Amino acid sequence: MNLQHHLPPLRRHSKWFWLGIVAIVVVVVAIAVPLAVVILPQRNRNDRPATNILIPLYIYPLNESSWSPLYDAVSRRPDLNFTVIVNPNSGPGNGPDPDPKYTTSIRQLNSYPNIETVGYVRLGYATRNLTDVTREVSVYAGWSGKSTSLSMHGIFFDEAPHVYSAEAVDFLRAADRFAKGSSGLQGRRTIIHNPGVVPDSRFNSTDVDMTVIFEESYAKWQDQDQTKPLDLLPKTRGAYSIMIHSMPAMSNSTMGQFVDKVAGLAKNVFLTSLHVDFYNSFATDWLDFVGQTPA
Structure with a gap:
């Protein structure tokens, strides 16, 4: 018995049906691929650790272009926060006010909502006279009395001690308390220590907002003996800063x-x-670094 005569005929689709299927597939691919390109990098970026840039701005603002690489970076990345260390003369300078060029430039810095300005004070690893240290803090705090646009929002204590002694701890805590209590400093009155290495834990204080735990070359960063102490930090990453110079050329990725x-x-x-x-000019890859820093 020939079953073919008893089976229902096969349904055959016209070429227009198949062309329609192909057209639908093309449209779906055209929509899905660009969406993947847009969405996936954003997802990857959101998975990266939120980061701030701490920039030592030890450049004299001779003219409008002196700090323009910073202004450019801040404008390009309104989503990224910058803590800018203002350092007129290894401190605030001899007078009670910043000089006219600094006055103009500080006002521009403070006009950006994603910039926090802090004043530079050198501690000499706790060998300076504490009176000189507090006087310099007071000078920075006094700038806001001239104009709120000149306000500093904290103090960057450079050359902070890291080797324990009771005298060094007392010195540092006195400097911290004085700065935190200086009403002329605005905002959070951020206190930053820069020992450049992981300090003795007995220097830890609730008055300190940030500690620079590594300030060295890229070559030193590659040395595991140099970076091993960084794996044992007692606080969360928000309490620390790392500053690396002599970086090699790198692709953006x-x-x-x-x-x-x-x-x-x-x-x-x-x-x-x-x-x-390292801190007296902007490197040629400055904007590359800023562009690759996740907010």
Whole structure:
């Protein structure tokens, strides 16, 4: 018996049916692929550790272009916070007010909502006279009395001690308390210590908002003996900063991966490819670093 004569005929679709199917597939692909390109990088970026930039701005504002790389970076990245260390003369200078060029430039810094300005004070590893230290803090605090646009929002204590002694701890805590209590400083009155290494835990204080735990070259960063103490930090990453100079040339993707690695330990980061006078000019890859830093 020939079953073919008893089976229902096969349904055959016209070429227009198949062309319609192909057209639908093309439209779906055209929509889905661009969405994947847009959405996936954003998802990856959100998975990266939120980071701030701590920038030592030890550049005299001779003219409008002196600080323009910073203004450019801040304008390009309104989602990213910058803590800017203002350092007129290894401190606030001799007079009660910043000089006219600094006055103009500080006002511009403070006009950006994503910039926090802090004044530079050197501690000499607790060897300076405490009276000189508090006087310099008072000068910075006094700027807001001239104009709120000149306000400093904290103090960056450079050359902070890291080797324990009772005298050094007393010195540092007295300086911290004085700065935190200075009403002329605005905002949070951020206190930053820069020992450049992980300090003795007995220097820990609730008055301190940030500690620079590594300030060295990229080559030193690669040395595991140098970075081993960073794995034993007692506080969360928001309490720390890492500053690395003499960076090698990197692609943007490699730079982004390196920033993520550093930011996994410290929320506040600064990287520069300069090998000398690290904080006296902007490196050629400054904007690359800013662009690869996750907010």
